[in-house]
Amino acid sequence: MVRVLVQSLKILTIAVVALLVAAGGVRLLDYALDRSTAADAGRPVPFAVAQDDTGETMAARLRDEGLIRSEFVFETQFRLATGELVVGDHTLRKGMTVEQIIAEITGNAPAAPADQPAAAAAAETLELRVPEGWRIEQIAEEAEAQGLEGGFDAFMNATRSVDRGQYAFLADVPADVPLEGYLFPATYDVAANDPAATVRRMLEEFDARVTPDMRARVQEMGLTLHQLITLASLVEREAKLDRERTIIAAVYLNRLQANIKLDADPTVLYAVGQRGNWWDIELSGDLRQIDSPYNTYRDEMAGRLPPGPICNPSIDSIAAVLQPDDEATQLFFLYFVATGDEEGSHLFASTLEEQNANIQQLENGGGEGGG
Numbered sequence: 002m003v004r005v006l007v008q009s010l011k012i013l014t015i016a017v018v019a020l021l022v023a024a025g026g027v028r029l030l031d032y033a034l035d036r037s038t039a040a041d042a043g044r045p046v047p048f049a050v051a052q053d054d055t056g057e058t059m060a061a062r063l064r065d066e067g068l069i070r071s072e073f074v075f076e077t078q079f080r081l082a083t084g085e086l087v088v089g090d091h092t093l094r095k096g097m098t099v100e101q102i103i104a105e106i107t108g109n110a111p112a113a114p115a116d117q118p119a120a121a122a123a124a125e126t127l128e129l130r131v132p133e134g135w136r137i138e139q140i141a142e143e144a145e146a147q148g149l150e151g152g153f154d155a156f157m158n159a160t161r162s163v164d165r166g167q168y169a170f171l172a173d174v175p176a177d178v179p180l181e182g183y184l185f186p187a188t189y190d191v192a193a194n195d196p197a198a199t200v201r202r203m204l205e206e207f208d209a210r211v212t213p214d215m216r217a218r219v220q221e222m223g224l225t226l227h228q229l230i231t232l233a234s235l236v237e238r239e240a241k242l243d244r245e246r247t248i249i250a251a252v253y254l255n256r257l258q259a260n261i262k263l264d265a266d267p268t269v270l271y272a273v274g275q276r277g278n279w280w281d282i283e284l285s286g287d288l289r290q291i292d293s294p295y296n297t298y299r300d301e302m303a304g305r306l307p308p309g310p311i312c313n314p315s316i317d318s319i320a321a322v323l324q325p326d327d328e329a330t331q332l333f334f335l336y337f338v339a340t341g342d343e344e345g346s347h348l349f350a351s352t353l354e355e356q357n358a359n360i361q362q363l364e365n366g367g368g369e370g371g372g
Contacts, residue, residue: 045126045190045202048091050106056080059106068093068102075099084108092190127193131203133186133315134237136271137179139279140313150194159196160184168204170211173227175308182230182310183207210316218323227309229322234310237318238267238280241345246321248349251329252337254322259335260304263297271295271311338363 046066050059056079060072069075078099084107091105127147131140137160138153145152160180165171171183184203191199211226219229232253240246256263270280272293282288289298295307329349336356337347340363348363350356 046093046095048093048106050086050088050091052088054086054088063093063102066093067095068097069099075102079103082107125193126190129189129191129199131184131186131189131313133318134312135186136274136279136312137181137184138274138276140184142276144196144199148193149191149196149199151196155196156199159200163197163200163204168208170208170216170226171204173225178309180204182234182313184313185210186313186315211319215319215323222323228306229319230314231306231310232322233314233318234312235263235265235267236321237312237314238270239265240318240321243317245347246318247324247326248329248334249337249347250318250321251325252334252349254325255330255333255335257304257306259333261335262300262303263306265297267311268295268297268307269293271307 046068048063048066048068056076057072059079060069060075063069063075064072082103084104087106087108093102093105097105127144127149129140129144129147129149131143135143137157141153141156141160144156149156151158163180165174165176171180174180174183180200184200185206187203187206189199189202189206191202216226219226222229224232232250235253236246236250240249253263253265266284267280269284269289269291270282272291272295273282273288274280289296292299295311296302297305297307332351334349334351336350336353336359338350338356338359340346340348348359350359
């Protein structure tokens, strides 16, 4: 009887040790597979947990998002975890360990130390909202206002120092041209102390949102991606109504084809804008003659685009250039003028005579310029 009891205790001891070794092995494998620091470590990744999610379903999605490398490791550690799965939206980060991910989605994330001020914990990340049509400097101002470490200057320096070689879509961008146009408009949760990571996150969003089909269409049109984004930025600043985006895109494409100047007011505004007033500037005849490669009113700019985008355009403006309005293309619209109405609509014309007639029609209604 005693012998049987001893043997049972031995078996139990072996089982406990095996379990501990297995758990330790899983943690070691977790460390080897998922704790290594990725180049985009710290980048926030939205992750939704559904009521019917299991370790298996979440592991597959986490792997697809690049948050884990081993589904087996996650599933094994998830089975050993305590705490209830928290259904809803979570923000995970590249470089998190499996243990940290599980702690977040089960509500077991460790609290901040008692001696750590709440404000310090809150300052770790910030929400950065980038509206469509903003130029880089406006993003830098907003980043500063939201508490980005180093503020305006740090963000601007980060856009200049980013390694462009990491991003194939920047291949056509001249080295002396800023990243204008490629910081995709969206709302980001970013590290408050890492301006460079913030810029990389925006570039990655651009890469994800401008699809392979879009890039293939660019080639079909005989354009480069840089030309596409430059044109889209003009459309973004000119179009106030969604329905007019494709028409304005057709006008600019037609003018390039006709080898005439774009005569786009926003390009002049981009050249003369400054902190405190980037866009709300009354353009005089003198300003339209300023010596700037972005001034599309200059004679030498006939049939040419400015060196690069003048803002960071929306996906809708990018799509408008890729699929310009058929009627505007067939009628070969070359001109438009703002009507001055509350909507921000325009009148379009194929000839200068028609354009002048439209201006005459609007002389008492406040037409405010156009292409």
